[in-house]
Amino acid sequence: MITVLSGGVGAARLLRALSGEIDPGEITAVVNVGDDLVLHGLTICPDLDTITYTLAGLNNDQLGWGLAGETWRVMDELAELEGASWFRLGDRDLATHLYRSQRLSEGATKTDVARELCQRWGVRVSLLPVTDDEIATVFDTEIGALSFQEYFVRHRHDVVVRGITVQGVAESSPTIEVLRALEESSRIVIAPSNPLISIDPILQVPGVREILHARRDDVVAVSPLINGAALKGPADRLLVELGHEATCVGVADFYHEVMGTFIIDEVDAHHAAQIESRGVNVRVTTAIMAAPDDARRLARAVLA
Ligand code: GDP
Ligand code: CA
Numbered sequence: 001m002i003t004v005l006s007g008g009v010g011a012a013r014l015l016r017a018l019s020g021e022i023d024p025g026e027i028t029a030v031v032n033v034g035d036d037l038v039l040h041g042l043t044i045c046p047d048l049d050t051i052t053y054t055l056a057g058l059n060n061d062q063l064g065w066g067l068a069g070e071t072w073r074v075m076d077e078l079a080e081l082e083g084a085s086w087f088r089l090g091d092r093d094l095a096t097h098l099y100r101s102q103r104l105s106e107g108a109t110k111t112d113v114a115r116e117l118c119q120r121w122g123v124r125v126s127l128l129p130v131t132d133d134e135i136a137t138v139f140d141t142e143i144g145a146l147s148f149q150e151y152f153v154r155h156r157h158d159v160v161v162r163g164i165t166v167q168g169v170a171e172s173s174p175t176i177e178v179l180r181a182l183e184e185s186s187r188i189v190i191a192p193s194n195p196l197i198s199i200d201p202i203l204q205v206p207g208v209r210e211i212l213h214a215r216r217d218d219v220v221a222v223s224p225l226i227n228g229a230a231l232k233g234p235a236d237r238l239l240v241e242l243g244h245e246a247t248c249v250g251v252a253d254f255y256h257e258v259m260g261t262f263i264i265d266e267v268d269a270h271h272a273a274q275i276e277s278r279g280v281n282v283r284v285t286t287a288i289m290a291a292p293d294d295a296r297r298l299a300r301a302v303l304a
Contacts, residue, residue: 004028033201047198048127067093135168225239247268263284
């Protein structure tokens with residue numbers, strides 16, 4: 001059994017590649033819920049949904065988020081009404097949020113809903129929200145406090161960030177299923193997700209960082225930064241704005257207490273000695289998953 005700390009797109013790609021190498025039933029993803037929001041009265045869990053859609057083969061590759069073959073009739077009508085249409089929810093995607101919101105109102109947990117949605121779509125990887133409690137990542141920016149999606153979508157992560165806090169996290173607890181997965185899996189993987197806004201909110205849930213720290217030798221992380229840049233999103237920029245180095249070395253410094261092995265891309269091989277001086281083993285391989293062969297090679301390195 002392996003457990004993968006997961007954000008959205010970067011994690012979804014790695015989980016898909018891992019599913020090609022081992023039985024998906026042996027993979028558990030512990031997923032960030034700091035990006036979750038309530039909009040139009042609906043509870044939306046972007047990272048859980050991104051992973052579910054990708055593993056079901058239903059992801060929209062053109063957009064990079066949402067469902068394939070999407071239509072936008074509801075959003076078009078909402079825009080006519082001058083409603084909150086800046087956060088785009090496709091017609092098919094809306095069914096997911098309607099389903100989840102109804103089940104939550106009946107007393108189900110996010111964990112229950114994630115399991116039910118995976119069953120419907122035949123996804124055999126076990127997707128576990130890190131907590132069933134409400135947590136929310138907020139940004140202190142040059143234009144004031146912004147919620148996650150205000151920062152990410154409305155402002156297209158193009159404002160200067162001074163700090164990030166995860167509201168409610170100190171009072172949250174990991175679910176029993178999450179604790180069991182982290183304690184019982186033979187290996188823990190940190191996906192190539194955004195360290196500051198996808199992985200850190202998971203590590204901040206009380207108890208999670210402590211388990212990884214204690215199991216450091218069994219933890220392998222994949223760098224989301226290649227040649228000093230994120231393949232997508234603001235990871236590089238945020239690292240700089242919050243005082244870290246925007247290279248795989250900066251990511252290694254951020255994770256060094258909770259990982260024993262770090263996988264970096266071939267173009268970053270010259271950083272290996274510096275990372276090893278932090279007491280972390282380094283593996284060098286192709287870390288970009290765009291081509292299926294490369295994704296397979298990376299998955300094998302993670303499992304090796
Ligand atoms: P989000 O929640 O959808 O923004 O996604 P994540 O936090 O999971 O992923 C964003 C990160 O994934 C970015 O920092 C990217 O650099 C990284 N990423 C995306 N694709 C790849 C890939 O093929 N290889 C690696 N190493 N990182 C990737
Ligand atoms: Ca996300």
